[in-house]
Amino acid sequence: MSDEQKAKVKAQFGFSTEGYATSDVHAKGESLEVLFNMVKPQPEWYALDVATGAGHTAMMFAPHVARVIASDLTEPMLEKTAQLAAERGLTNLETQLADAEALPFDDNTFDLVTCRIAFHHFPNPHEALSEIARVLKPGGIFGLTDNITVPDKQAAGYYNAYEKLRDPSHHWVYPQVRLVAMLEKVGLKIEAVSDTLRKEMEFHKWADRQNVSDANKEKLLEMMRHIPEALQPLFSPRWADGTMYFSLWEVVIVARLQAV
DSSP: OOHHHHHHHHHHHHHOHHHHHHOHHHHTOHHHHHHHHHHOOOTTOEEEETTOTTSHHHHHHGGGSSEEEEEESOHHHHHHHHHHHHHTTOTTEEEEEOBTTBOOSOTTOEEEEEEESOGGGOSOHHHHHHHHHHHEEEEEEEEEEEEEBOSOHHHHHHHHHHHHHHOTTOOOOOBHHHHHHHHHHTTEEEEEEOOOEEEEEEHHHHHHTTTOOHHHHHHHHHHHHTOOGGGHHHHOOEEETTEEEEEEEEEEEEEEEOOO
8 A cells, every 4th residue: 555545545544434343334344244144153163354434344253263363454343443443342342553455464364354334435445355265275265345336437436535535545346346356366265255234324423434535425415315326226315314225236245265
């Protein structure tokens, strides 16, 4: 990850730690339970959660594995994760400062690696996936959860411009078919793909989580009023009581590292 992109990520998530710690989408979203059920964690597993944020995924898995490391690029997020884990009595959860594209772990270390609602921040996704494949044991499991967009390139560009205006550290959200292809390219064999998950967003909560200025909120609302036809089924914007509500799509993909 470039120094410039690292700085953006640290800046965005350094001040929004509390927002992500309390966000229902991150702490209790449907995709967390779907990921857990698809992975089927085992009590002897050594697990890693990449770009853990406030640690919700790592904490979900911790009671069901031998040990889990919650890694992130942002110190305040790791401090919040450690605090929340201690409050829950999760003594087998550790935190580790780490760049997803240069993981500080030995080859063939983990039985499970997870990454949830973070992949769209990685400017070099192939490098991140190569690192994940490197630290997995042969036959190890990778569970990826992320937002997805439509295959239409122009509409996907509009979608990502919308996200980047809200969050400068955003890099790119991909269609599901692209995510599958990227995983397969690094030797991960797809074992299961969830149905498309729809998460409902209230505009102001979504924007305030990234401290969006009033001027940019107006721009975002105007963009939503003029979304391409291809994005209508995804965003499904609607207004009620003076507030805009919209949807985002998510998918969960579980893959296994093929033994050489």
